[in-house]
Amino acid sequence: PEMYPWIVNRSKSGWGVGYDFTNTRNKAKLIQQGIYVSLEKSLLKMLREHPADLVLSVHSLLTRTTMQGLMQFEKRPPFMVVVTDLVSTHMFWYDKSVDRCLVPTQPAYDRGLQSGLSPDQMRVTGLPVHPNFAERLTDKASAREELGWDPKLPAVLMVGGGEGMGALYETARAINDMRLKCQLIVIAGRNTVLKHKLETDRWNQPTHVYPFVTNMPVLMAAADILVSKAGPATISEACIAGLPVILYDAIPGQETGNVEYVVQNNAGIYAPSPTEASEAVAKWLAEGPEGLKRHSESAHRLGRPNAVWEIADEVWEQAQKPLIPTNRRNLFIDFSRRVPMRSRRF
CATH class of the missing domain: 3.40.50 (Rossmann fold)
Structure with missing residues (x-):
């Protein structure tokens, strides 16, 4: 492991x-x-x-x-x-x-x-x-209040698995360069080097950096968009939470089918480079609350909390x-x- x-x-x-x-x-x-x-x-x-x-x-x-x-x-x-x-x-x-x-x-x-x-x-x-995941999901306003996030700005949540794998840093910086009206949340996981780089950088929007977390249900409930690698657990949790996902990375062979599954079921899109991922975030944010709601409903249909x-x-x-x-x-x-x-x- x-x-x-x-x-x-x-x-x-x-x-x-x-x-x-x-x-x-x-x-x-x-x-x-x-x-x-x-x-x-x-x-x-x-x-x-x-x-x-x-x-x-x-x-x-x-x-x-x-x-x-x-x-x-x-x-x-x-x-x-x-x-x-x-x-x-x-x-x-x-x-x-x-x-x-x-x-x-x-x-x-x-x-x-x-x-x-x-x-x-x-x-x-x-x-x-884990059944605690679905049980701990709450409404967006309550989740943001608990986390101390801006209650009005759209929230983009970025994860790279428990180890902070893939081009998480490069993708975060590409989103930052777009100067979007949003708040950015990056989960560095156990990757302490990545966490330090993120914390010491300057950002163009409110940005929250977290280490490995155990409150993912609250984070996903508070977010509007998930930017993630194509890990099976993260995708499954996001769908239960009704959180649409922009997949920026996938392990060849093992996670290739995950990308196809998400895209074909309209639960998200594949944007396999920092530039493509940042442009996808900008496009979704430009659709406004109604567009984000449609993406959320599509993702939620794939969720299997039971x-x-x-x-x-x-x-x-x-x-x-x-x-x-x-x-x-x-x-x-x-x-x-x-x-x-x-x-x-x-």
């Missing part, structure tokens, strides 16, 4: 090439077999020492690996996958042996069918967003089921009966 932002910030194209190159059924299976071999001893030890009523995977690289480990036992608990990539889902996510696979969007569902899963194994639920509860219900249902025989012992007995005694050496 610590290497992910470093790689993405320094070699997005390399990440994209690797993502696309490995994104086939056969290559994904081969890579995950290698992961299983390297983790087998510790994985089986963990599964043996921590028996469960249900095993749930929320990481693509652990789906097939964990299932393979569970199949080494005579009986196994139900195995379930919650896909946390939004649209451009990698083949790592899908394994035909899983009992249930919950996906966030229809394109992710279709990708599962291509991988060999059946419709009965899958369901489109939306991406899980996804987390639907997923929780599915988890509970699967956890009530009995252990599932793997037929591992029967397969061994059948094999031993077919092999002549003289060739059996144990």
Whole structure:
């Protein structure tokens, strides 16, 4: 996890090439077999020492690996996958042996069918967003009063994920150069260097700079426009908040589909350079309150605030089921009966 932002910030194209190159059924299976071999001893030890009523995977690289480990036992608990990539889902996510696979969007569902899963194994639920997010959303005036923002100026919120990734600084400066009648809010995340640069710069409009935050529902409720990279969690939260998004960056392969999903559903636009992003902000602001309201309604239609509860219900249902025989012992007995005694050496 610590290497992910470093790689993405320094070699997005390399990440994209690797993502696309490995994104086939056969290559994904081969890579995950290698992961299983390297983790087998510790994985089986963990599964043996921590028996469960249900095993749930929320990481693509652990789906097939964990299932393979569970199949080494005579009986196994139900195995379930919650896909946390939004649209451009990698083949790592899908394994035909899983009992249930919950996906966030229809394109992710279709990708599962291509991988060999059946419709009965899958369901489109939306991406899980913490229930506190929807509960903490409030009206714009109250949110701005809580944050100390100008109550009348349109607010442009900029985020680059928890690590402040992508051309966040360059895009903020491009918006600043437009000298727009707005207030600018930039979330630098854990990127302390970025935060310092933003705080020491001069700005042409009221500008608020924040580090990593835990009050994103309030920030999104107070904003009119979101300028962000195409991360799945941020997009999902923005749609729940009815906050239209200008996407200034996307990780090749992994987030390419997110851009298409947002644009095709009129929840936002793609402006992949600081100049394009700043011009898009200017265009939306020029549409006035009515135009911003239309963009907000389009984004809100994509929101699925109940996804987390639907997923929780599915988890509970699967956890009530009995252990599932793997037929591992029967397969061994059948094999031993077919092999002549003289060739059996144990």
